[in-house]
Amino acid sequence: MPFSPDDWAAIRLTLELAATTTVLLLLLCTPLAWWLAHTRSRWRGPVGAVVALPLVLPPTVIGFYLLVTMGPNGPIGHLTQSLGLGRLPFTFPGLVVGSLVYSLPFAVQPLQRAFEALGTRPLEAAATLGAGPLDRFFTVALPLARPGFITAAVLAFAHTVGEFGVVLMLGGNIPGVTRVVSVQIYDHVEAMEYAQAHWLAGGMVAFSFIVLMALHWLQPRSKPL
Amino acid sequence: MNDILARLRLERPGFTLDVDLQLPGHGVSALFGPSGCGKTTCLRALAGLERAPQGRVVVHGEVWQDEARGQWLPPHRRALGYVFQEASLFDHLSVRGNIEYGLRRLPPARRRVPVEQAVELLGLTALLARRPATLSGGERQRVAIARALAASPALLLMDEPLAALDAARKAELLPYLDRLQRQLDIPMVYVSHSPDEVARLAHHLVLLRAGQVVASGPTLALMARLDLPLAQGDAAACVVLAEVASHDAAACLTTVRFSGGEMHLVSTQARAPGERLRLRVQARDVSLTLARQEGTSILNILPARVLQLREDGPGQAMVALDAGGTALLARVTQRSAQALALMPGMPVFAQVKGVALLD
Numbered sequence: 001m002p003f004s005p006d007d008w009a010a011i012r013l014t015l016e017l018a019a020t021t022t023v024l025l026l027l028l029c030t031p032l033a034w035w036l037a038h039t040r041s042r043w044r045g046p047v048g049a050v051v052a053l054p055l056v057l058p059p060t061v062i063g064f065y066l067l068v069t070m071g072p073n074g075p076i077g078h079l080t081q082s083l084g085l086g087r088l089p090f091t092f093p094g095l096v097v098g099s100l101v102y103s104l105p106f107a108v109q110p111l112q113r114a115f116e117a118l119g120t121r122p123l124e125a126a127a128t129l130g131a132g133p134l135d136r137f138f139t140v141a142l143p144l145a146r147p148g149f150i151t152a153a154v155l156a157f158a159h160t161v162g163e164f165g166v167v168l169m170l171g172g173n174i175p176g177v178t179r180v181v182s183v184q185i186y187d188h189v190e191a192m193e194y195a196q197a198h199w200l201a202g203g204m205v206a207f208s209f210i211v212l213m214a215l216h217w218l219q220p221r222s223k224p225l
Numbered sequence: 226m227n228d229i230l231a232r233l234r235l236e237r238p239g240f241t242l243d244v245d246l247q248l249p250g251h252g253v254s255a256l257f258g259p260s261g262c263g264k265t266t267c268l269r270a271l272a273g274l275e276r277a278p279q280g281r282v283v284v285h286g287e288v289w290q291d292e293a294r295g296q297w298l299p300p301h302r303r304a305l306g307y308v309f310q311e312a313s314l315f316d317h318l319s320v321r322g323n324i325e326y327g328l329r330r331l332p333p334a335r336r337r338v339p340v341e342q343a344v345e346l347l348g349l350t351a352l353l354a355r356r357p358a359t360l361s362g363g364e365r366q367r368v369a370i371a372r373a374l375a376a377s378p379a380l381l382l383m384d385e386p387l388a389a390l391d392a393a394r395k396a397e398l399l400p401y402l403d404r405l406q407r408q409l410d411i412p413m414v415y416v417s418h419s420p421d422e423v424a425r426l427a428h429h430l431v432l433l434r435a436g437q438v439v440a441s442g443p444t445l446a447l448m449a450r451l452d453l454p455l456a457q458g459d460a461a462a463c464v465v466l467a468e469v470a471s472h473d474a475a476a477c478l479t480t481v482r483f484s485g486g487e488m489h490l491v492s493t494q495a496r497a498p499g500e501r502l503r504l505r506v507q508a509r510d511v512s513l514t515l516a517r518q519e520g521t522s523i524l525n526i527l528p529a530r531v532l533q534l535r536e537d538g539p540g541q542a543m544v545a546l547d548a549g550g551t552a553l554l555a556r557v558t559q560r561s562a563q564a565l566a567l568m569p570g571m572p573v574f575a576q577v578k579g580v581a582l583l584d
Contacts, residue, residue, distance in 0.1 A: 121313045124274055125309065126315075127274070127299070127300040128303075128327075128376075129301075129327030129372065129376050130300070130330035130376060133301075134490045137299075139326075143315075143317040146314065146317075
């Protein structure tokens with residue numbers, strides 16, 4: 001048996017975290033990406049830059065500021081405590097919040113590009129055929145932007161699975177609660193358990209490769225008009 | 226109240242559209258002019274895809290926009306069909322899904338054009354299960370037209386539906402447009418920069434230039450007005466409304482009757498007497514004589530009266546003629562015009578070398 005019970009717990013936790021994050025990101029990022037693709041507001045630039053920040057910041061920086069704002073004296077910490085939710089750091093929900101920030105650009109940008117590529121023409125055509133704004137969003141924009149959603153989901157999921165720095169800063173290393181695969185690998189290496197580390201690390205390589213191949217196969221060959 | 230009224234004023238960088246249109250509630254009205262003259266903007270404003278700040282649009286008595294009273298219907302609440310220059314089909318739906326898209330959003334009481342009729346009219350029966358990506362340009366445009374029709378519009382707006390097609394596809398699509406306006410009583414506003422399409426399809430014509438209306442009126446009358454661009458240059462032509470008098474199958478010759486007399490045209494197709502035809506006579510195919518020529522190969526010689534003359538390019542003159550109430554144009558050299566001493570009011574004979582059938 002290559003995986004110990006602790007390894008399995010870490011794998012399950014990682015998949016749960018990535019799945020939760022992906023679902024939430026798609027829900028949150030769709031309106032945000034739509035706004036970025038269509039707005040003429042002067043806030044478009046600044047908002048786009050903030051969305052892209054996690055791409056360039058070291059994960060430890062993201063983790064550090066999230067830890068501070070979600071901590072007992074931070075604004076989010078105050079809010080969660082006054083709502084009776086307790087504190088987020090070193091909990092699974094806290095990790096989800098961290099992952100949302102960390103993987104945000106990987107969901108927003110493919111969606112934004114898909115909406116931009118769509119243009120306004122199919123929506124105008126739908127409008128002249130009697131479809132109201134929500135109707136045309138769900139019956140025209142969403143189906144036509146499907147490749148963008150697939151890319152966004154796959155990238156957000158894979159990127160969350162590969163998270164390490166933010167987790168370590170924000171979640172620590174609590175078995176079954178915040179100890180994800182990348183942290184588990186780190187522990188194995190620290191403990192000189194190279195064989196165990198190999199199994200998990202090799203699994204990550206295989207997983208990432210399969211995900212990227214799946215992305216390639218799932219995308220339609222020809223670009224939609 | 227069967228008219229289409231549109232008062233539209235729109236400012237764009239370097240361009241102002243300012244038009245006051247009154248279009249007939251039946252038949253095809255063409256918005257004609259060079260590119261950049263505001264035709265498409267005008268059509269988009271009619272549809273509500275652009276909002277003219279002080280606009281007013283009334284179609285068949287129904288107010289679509291009246292900014293003075295704060296009234297504005299968004300495009301999806303207007304009973305219109307819109308055909309874009311590129312077909313703009315929904316690629317995720319089949320041909321049938323595309324055609325039924327507008328229909329599904331229409332209350333059953335307002336469905337006037339059955340899907341089968343729209344499908345059949347545009348020859349799409351065999352294509353219903355196909356995906357738009359597998360269709361040719363002409364087929365895509367036919368689907369787009371059927372899709373607009375199936376939404377039972379009170380007004381059909383067409384933005385150069387043939388412009389993106391090559392000559393062969395254009396020729397393939399034109400008969401469908403002809404049939405459409407004859408079989409369905411849906412008024413159409415048709416944007417075009419092609420004199421051919423206008424001559425063939427439009428009953429009413431609006432000439433636009435730099436966002437302004439230059440002239441508006443029946444197509445036949447405007448095509449013969451020497452002060453307007455349609456009656457200038459080598460492509461100038463007139464449309465003659467005629468009906469078949471007889472057909473000589475052996476000679477492959479159809480004789481038609483119109484207000485100015487009779488004309489003959491070569492045709493292998495037998496036509497029933499009384500059938501109405503639209504003919505096009507190009508100005509460059511009409512020459513003038515003072516006396517009726519004898520011993521000429523030209524079959525069609527019509528008595529006419531000179532209405533007006535105008536210089537038309539170097540060495541050329543355009544002559545507007547009245548042949549018993551039908552307007553004709555003749556493009557002759559200025560030297561000939563002087564030699565014949567052509568003057569308004571003068572009786573002449575128009576020798577017509579070529580007549581083309583438009584229908």
